[in-house]
Amino acid sequence: MKIVVDTGRCVGAGQCVLTAPSLFDQDDTDGVVVVRDRTPNGAAAEWAREAVRVCPSRALSLHE
Amino acid sequence: MAEVSHSEYNFPLERTCPFTPPPEYRKIREEEPITKVVLPNGNRAWVVTRHTDVRQVLNDHRFSADREHPAFPHLLEGAFGRGPDAEKSMISMDGPEHTTARRLVVGEFTVRRLEGLRPRIQAIVDECVDAILAGPKPVDLVPALALPVPSLVICELLGIPYADHDFFQRNSAKILLRGGPPEERRAAFDALGRYMNELIAKKEVDPGDDLLSRQIAKRRENGVHRRPALAELGFLLLVAGHETTANMISLGTAGLLKHPDQLAVILADPSKTPGAVEELLRFFTIVDTAQARLCVEDAEIGGVTIRAGEGVLALGYAANRDPEVFEDPDSLDVERGARHHVAFGFGPHQCLGQHLARMELQIVFDTLFRRIPTLRLAVRIEDLPTKNDAAVFGLHRLPVTW
Numbered sequence: 001m002k003i004v005v006d007t008g009r010c011v012g013a014g015q016c017v018l019t020a021p022s023l024f025d026q027d028d029t030d031g032v033v034v035v036r037d038r039t040p041n042g043a044a045a046e047w048a049r050e051a052v053r054v055c056p057s058r059a060l061s062l063h064e
Numbered sequence: 065m066a067e068v069s070h071s072e073y074n075f076p077l078e079r080t081c082p083f084t085p086p087p088e089y090r091k092i093r094e095e096e097p098i099t100k101v102v103l104p105n106g107n108r109a110w111v112v113t114r115h116t117d118v119r120q121v122l123n124d125h126r127f128s129a130d131r132e133h134p135a136f137p138h139l140l141e142g143a144f145g146r147g148p149d150a151e152k153s154m155i156s157m158d159g160p161e162h163t164t165a166r167r168l169v170v171g172e173f174t175v176r177r178l179e180g181l182r183p184r185i186q187a188i189v190d191e192c193v194d195a196i197l198a199g200p201k202p203v204d205l206v207p208a209l210a211l212p213v214p215s216l217v218i219c220e221l222l223g224i225p226y227a228d229h230d231f232f233q234r235n236s237a238k239i240l241l242r243g244g245p246p247e248e249r250r251a252a253f254d255a256l257g258r259y260m261n262e263l264i265a266k267k268e269v270d271p272g273d274d275l276l277s278r279q280i281a282k283r284r285e286n287g288v289h290r291r292p293a294l295a296e297l298g299f300l301l302l303v304a305g306h307e308t309t310a311n312m313i314s315l316g317t318a319g320l321l322k323h324p325d326q327l328a329v330i331l332a333d334p335s336k337t338p339g340a341v342e343e344l345l346r347f348f349t350i351v352d353t354a355q356a357r358l359c360v361e362d363a364e365i366g367g368v369t370i371r372a373g374e375g376v377l378a379l380g381y382a383a384n385r386d387p388e389v390f391e392d393p394d395s396l397d398v399e400r401g402a403r404h405h406v407a408f409g410f411g412p413h414q415c416l417g418q419h420l421a422r423m424e425l426q427i428v429f430d431t432l433f434r435r436i437p438t439l440r441l442a443v444r445i446e447d448l449p450t451k452n453d454a455a456v457f458g459l460h461r462l463p464v465t466w
């Protein structure tokens with residue numbers, strides 16, 4: 001599984017960081033999502049799925 | 065295609081019980097989830113009630129947030145009004161203009177950055193609780209806790225000097241007061257607008273470690289610093305962050321007192337408080353009809369065609385009680401893991417201050433019920449005066465004793 005980010009869509013709501021802090025962070029200057037681990041496995045992969053669901057701007061997607 | 069001829073619902077519908085949506089919401093969601101209603105000015109607008117449709121409207125460029133457009137479906141005037149001499153605020157912007165404005169400031173509201181404010185928020189809440197415990201009972205928790213906490217937190221965030229806190233709190237309280245004399249409200253608005261401009265002027269020459277000073281530096285670097293635009297942002301943060309958080313503090317407290325089994329869950333295990341806060345946000349959905357949009361390009365939502373020029377109310381409260389998404393939606397269950405609610409909206413305008421609000425609510429509930437374990441309502445729950453006339457739902461008063 002690979003996490004794909006469309007940074008142009010990200011509105012910096014930080015839902016991904018709340019959901020999976022081990023996978024996501026936010027840039028300090030513009031709040032845009034920073035992916036810490038692009039290829040999560042196991043439980044982390046489930047968290048990645050949840051992050052995709054909660055992201056309010058559909059900035060995140062997964063390539064299985 | 066739903067060809068709508070009737071117009072039986074006049075919006076906004078009243079929320080008379082603090083704990084349940086207007087009964088019509090369920091009926092509309094079940095029978096005609098997207099339907100036309102009548103606004104106070106006589107215009108028609110669509111209401112959208114299902115969780116999936118609400119999320120679609122709020123995250124679709126064909127629906128504009130331009131609250132200054134003459135056709136925008138307003139329910140209440142002045143809910144997000146402009147400050148004096150102010151510029152358009154981000155909440156009314158669309159597309160790239162909105163993205164640019166929001167990106168300029170969103171770095172101040174990241175989860176990590178706000179963690180730095182935690183000790184200050186804890187101190188603010190502790191001071192309020194100290195004063196409550198030292199004072200007479202019963203006490204009204206709205207002026208004693210719910211209003212001052214978010215107001216002082218915004219002071220902290222914006223870097224408002226301690227000596228001015230009183231002035232700031234007094235005037236922001238006047239702005240929020242409904243039913244009071246409109247001239248007084250206007251005067252408070254102007255006074256705060258002037259204050260914000262003067263404060264920014266001071267920080268331009270003598271910056272501190274606060275949001276406004278950092279914004280000045282950043283905006284100068286990008287060559288876009290204009291005092292009225294920054295004053296407008298300060299105002300937006302005040303208006304959007306004060307009453308909302310205050311109402312969630314008072315309603316959340318009443319909700320937990322009414323459901324002692326739920327309160328017991330977080331008292332036994334404070335790691336469950338964040339989940340409880342999400343559930344309280346879902347359960348009360350205080351910003352409901354304020355999530356309005358104007359359709360600017362024909363769009364099909366849930367099988368209904370909405371035409372350019374028509375207004376839409378995305379009813380977050382109906383969406384947050386949608387049984388398709390939340391099992392047994394009318395019960396308060398702090399352990400349900402209510403992560404997909406739309407209490408902070410959805411799409412590009414999703415609440416900028418949501419992590420700050422979450423942190424304030426967590427600290428308030430953990431501190432209040434830990435420090436005053438015998439806290440209880442001093443009136444019957446049916447007698448709590450509700451803000452059923454306001455854009456943001458809440459309680460006028462919350463008398464408690466212990």
Ligand code: HEM
Nearest residue numbers: 154155304305308309312351407408409413415416417421
């Ligand atoms: C429990 C408390 C709060 C609730 C329920 C709440 C709810 C909301 C909702 C529903 C929206 C979206 C409106 C729309 O889509 O048209 C919103 C936007 C916004 N909120 Fe909050 N809010 C809260 C606290 C705060 C706080 C503490 C702040 C800042 C200090 C804040 C600042 C904002 C701003 C600036 C926007 C506009 C964002 C944009 O247009 O991009 N809010 N809020």
Ligand code: SF4
Nearest residue numbers: 010011013014016055
């Ligand atoms: S949840 Fe979505 S919009 Fe929010 S920071 Fe993460 S990627 Fe960006």
